[in-house]
Amino acid sequence: MNLSGKVIWITGASSGIGEAITYALAKEGCKLIISSRRLEELNRVRKNIKLTDEDILVLPIDLEQHQHTDEWVKVVMGKFNRIDILINNGGISQKGYALETTQAVEQKIMDINYFGNVELSKATARIMQLQKSGKIVTIASIIGRFGLPDLSTYSASKHALYGFYDLFRLELKDDNIKVLIISPGFINTNVAINAIKGDGVLVNKNSPAMEQGMKTDVFAKKFITALKSNRNHKYIGKKEILSVPFKMLFPNIFYNLMYKMSKKNK
Ligand SMILES: NC(=O)c1ccc[n+]([C@@H]2O[C@H](COP(=O)([O-])OP(=O)(O)OC[C@H]3O[C@@H](n4cnc5c(N)ncnc54)[C@H](OP(=O)(O)O)[C@@H]3O)[C@@H](O)[C@H]2O)c1
Numbered sequence: 389m390n391l392s393g394k395v396i397w398i399t400g401a402s403s404g405i406g407e408a409i410t411y412a413l414a415k416e417g418c419k420l421i422i423s424s425r426r427l428e429e430l431n432r433v434r435k436n437i438k439l440t441d442e443d444i445l446v447l448p449i450d451l452e453q454h455q456h457t458d459e460w461v462k463v464v465m466g467k468f469n470r471i472d473i474l475i476n477n478g479g480i481s482q483k484g485y486a487l488e489t490t491q492a493v494e495q496k497i498m499d500i501n502y503f504g505n506v507e508l509s510k511a512t513a514r515i516m517q518l519q520k521s522g523k524i525v526t527i528a529s530i531i532g533r534f535g536l537p538d539l540s541t542y543s544a545s546k547h548a549l550y551g552f553y554d555l556f557r558l559e560l561k562d563d564n565i566k567v568l569i570i571s572p573g574f575i576n577t578n579v580a581i582n583a584i585k586g587d588g589v590l591v592n593k594n595s596p597a598m599e600q601g602m603k604t605d606v607f608a609k610k611f612i613t614a615l616k617s618n619r620n621h622k623y624i625g626k627k628e629i630l631s632v633p634f635k636m637l638f639p640n641i642f643y644n645l646m647y648k649m650s651k652k653n654k
Pocket of ligand 1: 399400401402403404405406423424425426427429449450451452477478479480481500527528529530571572573574575576577578579580582598601
């Protein structure tokens with residue numbers, strides 16, 4: 389697939405994976421809509437891109453407020469009159485045992501990572517149905533394939549994305565709308581710093597897994613290759629992505645190892 393001239397909407401474009409993907413897409417000659425909550429950070433990213441104002445829209449959105457998705461889509465359609473690709477990347481992580489996590493925090497994570505993601509896809513898919521073409525991408529996680537202590541709701545939100553998009557793909561096939569799930573391993577971003585604790589307070593501290601993770605520009609290159617392909621799904625990361633087949637082949641050994649690792653990291 390040639391990406392040049394395509395209208396691509398990316399959420400979570402103000403930081404980390406989304407920021408790196410935004411730069412890579414701009415180099416491919418795409419027209420972009422960049423979204424997240426922090427306007428000043430989106431404007432910083434916008435300044436780093438050599439696109440004319442005609443070809444880029446900075447659109448602040450809060451995925452937690454997903455009742456507004458139709459309004460956001462209207463703004464995008466008002467500018468570009470089409471959406472070729474939606475990349476659902478915006479999200480937050482958590483750090484805290486399930487029993488120490490309030491229901492309000494669980495709701496917030498599900499609202500951003502699952503409902504915000506899914507509602508935006510549904511509103512966009514209705515436009516793509518009229519166009520008779522489009523691609524919807526979701527950034528899930530290897531933590532959507534297995535759980536890790538401290539990440540119960542995050543893991544649940546990413547598992548839920550797999551369930552939804554595996555079916556959505558089938559429902560949209562006759563409309564010529566493709567669905568791609570990307571599962572990152574550990575990528576060197578601020579995701580752990582921006583995670584929230586069980587009481588909703590910001591973690592504000594990085595984790596060794598993220599610090600040693602794949603660099604975002606390396607991730608972005610692999611992402612663009614997957615986006616251009618006809619794939620339904622792609623894992624992107626370092627050796628940690630091998631934990632997925634390992635769990636399937638040796639589930640008991642896997643759980644024992646995870647348990648021991650989590651005790652060591654406590
Ligand atoms: N880094 C990893 O190892 C890793 C692994 C697997 C999956 N992922 C996934 O990759 C995606 C991007 O994360 P990242 O690693 O790049 O972390 P990051 O640097 O913290 O970026 C997260 C992005 O999501 C946006 N965001 C957060 N809450 C939002 C909300 N309520 N509404 C709209 N946008 C929101 C943030 O922008 P604002 O603060 O401006 O809203 C930011 O642009 C997430 O879905 C994450 O779960 C990351």
